[in-house]
Amino acid sequence: MRNAFIVQLFLTTIPPVQHPVSKVVAAPGSDVTLGCPFSYSEADNILNLVVNWQRGDTEVVHSYYQGKDQLEKQSAAYSGRTKLYPDQLTEGSASLTLMGLLASDHGEYTCIAANEQGTSKGRHLLLVAVHQDRAASAWIEAPYDEPQFEVQTTCGSMVLSYTFMQGFPQPVLLWRNKAGSDITNQSHTRADLDSKGRYVVQSKMELKATETQTITIEMSLGMLNQSFSRSITLHPLPECCENPAGPRNHYMILSVRRESAGATQRTVVLVLLREDTMTTGPQTLSNGEEGFSLTTAH
Numbered sequence: 120m121r122n123a124f125i126v127q128l129f130l131t132t133i134p135p136v137q138h139p140v141s142k143v144v145a146a147p148g149s150d151v152t153l154g155c156p157f158s159y160s161e162a163d164n165i166l167n168l169v170v171n172w173q174r175g176d177t178e179v180v181h182s183y184y185q186g187k188d189q190l191e192k193q194s195a196a197y198s199g200r201t202k203l204y205p206d207q208l209t210e211g212s213a214s215l216t217l218m219g220l221l222a223s224d225h226g227e228y229t230c231i232a233a234n235e236q237g238t239s240k241g242r243h244l245l246l247v248a249v250h251q252d253r254a255a256s257a258w259i260e261a262p263y264d265e266p267q268f269e270v271q272t273t274c275g276s277m278v279l280s281y282t283f284m285q286g287f288p289q290p291v292l293l294w295r296n297k298a299g300s301d302i303t304n305q306s307h308t309r310a311d312l313d314s315k316g317r318y319v320v321q322s323k324m325e326l327k328a329t330e331t332q333t334i335t336i337e338m339s340l341g342m343l344n345q346s347f348s349r350s351i352t353l354h355p356l357p358e359c360c361e362n363p364a365g366p367r368n369h370y371m372i373l374s375v376r377r378e379s380a381g382a383t384q385r386t387v388v389l390v391l392l393r394e395d396t397m398t399t400g401p402q403t404l405s406n407g408e409e410g411f412s413l414t415t416a417h
Contacts, residue, residue, distance in 0.1 A: 140227075140242045147220050147247055155213040155230035157239035168234045170203065170213040174226050181215055183208075196223070222247050225317065244312065246287065261287040261317060262345050266338070270351075277328040279351060281336050283320045285313075290340045292322050297333040328353065 145151040155170070170183040174194070181201040182189040188203060202216040213232045217224065230241045263286030271278040283290060289310050294303045308322040326332055335350040 140244055142244045142246065144246045145220055147222055149220050150216055150218045151220060151245065152214050152216045153228055153230070153243045153245070155215065155232055155239070155241045157211050157213060157232035157234070158236035159209060159211040159234065160236065163235050165208060168208060168232065170208075170230070170232045172201070172215050172228060172230050174228050180217075180228065183213070217245075220247050227312075261285070263290065263318075263320075263338070263340065263347075266347055266349070268349065268351075272328060275328055276325060277353060278323055278325045279334060279336075280321060280323045281338075281349065283318070283338060283347075285317050286320075286340065286345075287317050289318050290320060290338045290345075292320070293337040294322070294324055295335045295337065326353070 141154075143151060143153065153172075155172075159168075166186045168184070168186075170181075172180040172182070174180050178194045178196075179192045180197050181193060181203055183203050183205075190198075193201070197217070200218045202218065204212070204214060204216075207214060213230060215228075215230065224245060225247050226245060228243045228245055230239075230243075232239045263283045267282045267284075269280040269282075271280070292303065292306075292308060293301060294306045296302050302324075306322050306324045308320065310318055310320045313319055322336065324334060324336075326334065331353065333350060333352040335348060338345075338347045340346070
């Protein structure tokens with residue numbers, strides 16, 4: 120019993136071998152093979168090997184154990200489109216081929232292989248390109264949705280935030296001041312991939328709210344010729360900053376100029392954002408499907 124306990128303790132304290140995430144870009148309709156190396160020796164019993172491929176946290180792509188494929192719990196989206204290579208398992212490879220790639224196959228794939236040697240875990244970020252013209256074999260990016268913007272204001276400062284979603288690859292973003300000078304280095308941009316392998320890009324710029332300012336953000340997406348240009352002009356009245364102890368009547372005229380490739384210019388003017396005597400926190404202006412909304416943190 121004592122020896123059994125020691126063996127069990129030894130096995131549970133060995134961390135799994137983690138392989139770095141690899142990025143794979145492939146075309147729709149093609150086949151792609153994702154690697155999964157693990158430790159294997161001639162003394163190992165293949166019947167004790169367990170291999171599981173999944174997409175995201177829960178979607179089963181392919182499973183292998185007890186010496187054969189086990190596809191009862193395989194996601195219907197991958198039925199008939201996966202292939203594991205039994206002859207490679209004894210060489211320490213649990214590579215999986217995905218056949219007939221679909222745009223919806225975007226995402227992160229994880230392979231877990233466990234046997235007497237321990238556990239190995241590998242991850243792949245699969246990005247399926249978008250095909251525009253098969254005759255010309257022109258591969259383009261996935262276009263981004265209309266950007267969402269948010270303005271957070273206090274008496275002395277303002278934070279502009281733009282979010283671009285559902286696109287690929289990562290776009291080029293530029294911030295410019297009224298003179299047209301590049302001030303991108305003053306911004307903070309974060310880019311993340313969603314479960315489908317498309318980008319969510321958020322860029323923020325903090326400004327002083329004590330003087331009139333015009334700020335422009337530009338987004339471009341290479342071969343797709345997709346571009347956005349948004350200019351925001353802030354005209355603050357400085358009463359609350361000049362007299363913080365007095366009535367808090369903070370008015371602004373916020374005009375938003377919108378330009379898109381191939382689209383007519385539009386200007387939205389938002390007048391009289393007011394911070395009154397009942398306001399104790401910053402105000403947030405954001406746009407959505409139903410227009411603009413203003414909220415105040417108390």
